[in-house]
Amino acid sequence: MRADVVVVGAGVVGAACAEALSAAGLRVTVLDRGGPASGTTSAGEGNVLVSDKEPGPELELAKASRHRWPELLAELREELGAELAEAEWEPKGGLVVATTEAGIAPLSAFAAAQRSAGVLAEEIGPAAAAELEPHLTSAVTAAVYYPEDAQLQPVLATTALLAAVRARGGTVHSGLSALGVSTDARGAVTGVRTSRGVLPCGAVLNACGPWAGEFAAAAGAPITILPRRGQVLVTAPLPESVRHKVYDADYVGAVGSGDADLRTSTVVESTRAGTVLIGSSRQRAGFDETVHVDVLAELARKAVALFPILADVGVMRAYGGFRPYAPDHLPVLGADPRLPGLWHATGHEGAGIGLAAATGRLVADLFLGRESFMDATPFRVGRPAVLGKVPA
Known part of the structure; x- marks a missing residue:
């Protein structure tokens, strides 16, 4: 028809x-x-x-x-x-953190700009960030909590x-x-x-x-x-360890970059199954599906720096994909x-x-x-x- x-x-x-x-x-x-x-x-x-x-x-x-x-x-x-429409909707909120003194001002400025556009962006200190995420590194210098961030x-x-x-x-x-x-x-x-x-x-x-x-x-x-390749690590299931989507302040720069070269930033979040997803990388390399171990190692290193508890956690798998990128x-x-x-x-x-x-x-x-x-x-x-x- x-x-x-x-x-x-x-x-x-x-x-x-x-x-x-x-x-x-x-x-x-x-x-x-x-x-x-x-x-x-x-x-x-x-x-x-x-x-x-x-x-x-x-x-x-x-x-x-x-x-x-x-x-x-x-x-x-x-x-x-309910069964056919199940999508594991979780309005868990997001936490963006800086781990250097130099990162405080840009993070605060970005949050202020978003608030002017109607986004709920709550600037909090390291102590409040630790209450939201008890396993977060003590190196946090500033954080912004985004209650509207969600996952499915x-x-x-x-x-x-x-x-x-x-x-x-x-x-x-x-x-x-x-x-x-x-x-x-x-x-x-x-x-x-x-x-x-x-x-x-x-x-x-x-x-x-x-x-x-x-x-x-x-x-x-x-x-x-254009395709923009990314890779993700998945840990073995854990007891509750990461409550929100957590990423470091340089993630926004990586997302907005037009560079063809590799860009990585720390993104850590859990799933309903208990696994932890670790990202993220961005690179324009055509439709090359090769999984690069050095990129995965960099993602793991940055994730452990943000959540030291992950240092001894096993990796269950890694995968990659292509994002549709407009210039x-x-x-x-x-x-x-x-x-x-x-x-x-x-x-x-x-x-x-x-x-x-x-x-x-x-x-x-x-x-x-x-x-x-x-x-x-x-x-x-x-x-x-x-x-x-x-x-x-």
Whole structure:
């Protein structure tokens, strides 16, 4: 059957867009060359953060998404039942710390800027930080507590979103590769060319994450989206040892950096299963999937410096993934001005899980031409950073 929209990419961003579009009554088909949440989403830590974004459009999208996630999960529980809608939502809060005297002023200034944008950012001293995290290093010189930071299980969240799409009559295809689009005499999209034939549709949404640039080029409307590799360590399960998402103050700089070279910063958080996730690294190295032991060793060293208790804890596994990176560090959302019927939802880099809920709603608002909760202009597809020359 002809779909109103075919969503290419069954990660959390594609699933959130498909859910929002199907909730509006559209017939939606989702396809992925792997399976749901099998790409970038499966390599995510599940962060829903406002603490790491400076004032601007991405922070506004993050604030909206932080509000939307628990609301959306409650709606899915009502529609699907508690079991299908379980996503391990934990509004645990975040703690950002400095461990040098030089780090105090920048951390305080960043928190002040966020407060001016409506973020709850509570500056606390080392003693209060130790009360929140008893195993934290005594080297902390300053800290900011972010009560709005949260975490969920990204694969479960994606599965719940796609379950809602199916419940509303939509279709989800695994193991189906999108090869491009078909168009009519006017040049408008009429279908998606796949490895098993053409899926007719009224529009196609490119939600391919780090591979969005490849699909856009195959569709005849290239955009600049680059893969930015990251690696994560996972410890064996522990008794409660890390209560919040905790990271050092240089994490914000690593997130906002455009460097191709390796950047690492300390991020430590626990999961409901008791494991501790240790990150994070960022590097533009194409789609090289090699796991680098030296990077993992640096992550481990920095994590132990922040939480000395981790020194004797066994590492259960390590994994890596690719974040979809846009040169100006903003998501790419909306209609492509060059090809009628082609839409994009990508470029969230490492924030896709946190931004997904609001992204879905914003894309649905734009698609349906209805008034939205925020101005989508900063995320427009036609901006120079997205349509310009791909950096070397």
